[in-house]
Amino acid sequence: MSDPTLTDAHPISSSKTTLLVGLVLSVVAFQLNATMLNPAVEHMQDELSATTAQIAFTTAMFFLSKAVFQVFMPRLSDMVGRRRILLISLGILTIGTVIAMVAPTVGWLYLGRAIQGACGPVFTIALLTLREATTTEKEYGTKLGVIIAINGGIAGVDVVLGGWMADHWGFRSILAFTLVATILAFVAAFRWIPESAPSRGERMDWPGVALITVVVVGLTWAVGGDPFGHRFPSVWSIGYILVAALCGVAFIAHQRRTANPLISSDQLGNRAIWAMPLTTILTLTGIMAVVNLLVPSFTQNPTAGWGMSATTTSLLFMAPYALVGWLIGPFAGRLAPRYGYKRMLQAGLLSSLAVLVALVLFGMGNAVAFGVLVFLLGITYAGVTNVMLNGLGILLSPAKATGLLPGLNGASFGIGAGLSFTILGQAITSGSAVGSTSTAGYVSALWIAIGIVAAAWAVTLLLPKPQVAKED
Structure with a gap:
């Protein structure tokens, strides 16, 4: 952002506590739908007669939908208005949850x-609202860390509860639970979050x-496969790549001509506009499915893995990962203004890379080592890297269009996560098919992840440094 400090900002709510609670509940509602089903991979396969790849594609x-919107x-x-879009989004989430809950196929x-x-x-809207309501960098960094850490997992409770519910009542019970959470979030947002529209009238x-949107969908389907089975x-x-490229060229030409561009012509050459989303895409592609697909699939695999239950997997591996990220996130956010968001992002990526290498070399044959390394990934990625990716997306955004880069960066999270799964x-399905005793698929997936995360670190060298006020 052009304005490096928040000292002139005017809070948009008379109660920062109720505002923060409303924002947190909104993020929790979305996050529960993103993570609670992760321990239920095997249950969804069994109940819907699907493969690991098909469940991963859901x-x-x-x-992908997250990225488009x-x-x-x-x-x-x-x-x-922030509040209006937030309420519309929560309404959409309610509809989707009902459909997923009763899905027959x-x-x-x-x-x-x-x-x-x-x-x-x-x-993203929660982070933008928080930015507008916060008066100091230290306060913003701390609350940023809280919300982002929650977005990475509800202190591990979500995955433990999801695993337990899946074991006892199936995956549909999880969606029933998240439906209730979404309705509560809608009520809280309606009551406690005030309206704010910094560019009203545009x-x-x-x-x-x-x-x-065509560019996003085309590239995602080209690399990750489409809903029709084409890989x-x-x-x-090749066709998707060509269409995406043509639409990309058309988009740039359109932005130079239109009176109300999504990205103004003076911002098209801004390194932050393209380097920040690219960093996020590569990071998420490399790490997201490691924890949320590979870990539950491998630990619950009765032949290639350890044949654990969903509850055990959640309790021993996924909950500690989420809990430590939830604890570290606010501290990382508080330290970022002092040591630099970019520097901490690079440190988080390098340390995550080291953990992934150790996981493939030492973790696949030892459950204790596997658990320790997944826990460390909760520190390096969920606690540090994830916070810095989101923070930089807010701080590097043009002052005249505060929602621009956070939107593109948020879309990049969705693209990267979708590509990752x-x-x-x-890779997992190809090398470790159902009934196989081989871990080759899991090992291949980890090496792929390592290469992608290394590329993400390289791209961070192109990121500009955000101008933020350092506070003691």
Whole structure:
């Protein structure tokens, strides 16, 4: 952002406590739908007669939808109001949850999860609202860390509860629970979050939104596969790449001509506009499915893994990961203004890379080592890297369009997560098919993740440094 300090900001709510609670509940509602089903991978496979790759693709659809709506909803909230868009998003989440809960086939689950994903902008809108309501960098960094850590997992309770519910009542019970949480979040947002529209009166560039949406979907389907079973490499994937490239060129040309561009011409060459989303895409592609797909799939695999229950997996591996991230996040956010968001991001990526290498070399044959390394990944990624990715997306955004870069960066989280589940899911299925005793698929997925995270670190070298006030 152009303004490096928050000392001149005017809080938009008379009660910071109720505002924060309302924002947290909104983020929790989305996050429960994103994470509680993760320990139920095997249950969804059994109840819907699906493969690991098919279940992974339902999550990929969830994050692809999140990416598409992230492109424009935060910017739209600049114009029509944060609260209004937040309430619309929570309403969409409610509809998607009902469809997913009653889904008779994996195809219906695809639809429900895709509709749920459209609620993804609630997280970015929460961060933007928090930024506008906070008066100091230290306070902002701390609260930023709290919300982002929650977005990475509800202190591990979500995955433990999800695993327990899946073991006792199946995956549909999880969706019933998240439906109640979503309704509560809607009520809290309606009562406690005030309206704020810093760009009220401006017009949305809908043709630009359409073009960039085609780019997002085309690239995602080209690399990760489409809903119709076409995988890379294929004629279809080449076609998607060509369509995405053409729409990308058309988007840039349109932005230079239109009176209300989504990205103004003077920002098209801004390194932050493209390097920040690229960093996020690569980071999420490399790490997201490691914890949320590979860990539960491997530990519950009765032949290639350890044959644990969903509850045991959640309690021993996923909950500690989420809990330590939840604890570390606020401290990382508080330290970032002093040591630098970019520097801490690079440190988080390097340490996450080291953990992934150790996991593939030492963790696959030893449950204790596996658990310790997943726990460390909760520190390096969930507690540090994830906080810095989100923080930089807010801080580097142009002052005249505060929702622009957070929207693009938020979309990048969805793209990266979707690619992660699709790419790593296919690697697991190909090398460790159902009934196989081989861990080759899991090992291949980890090496792929390592290469992608290394590329993410390299891209951070191109990021500009945000101008924030250092506070003692």
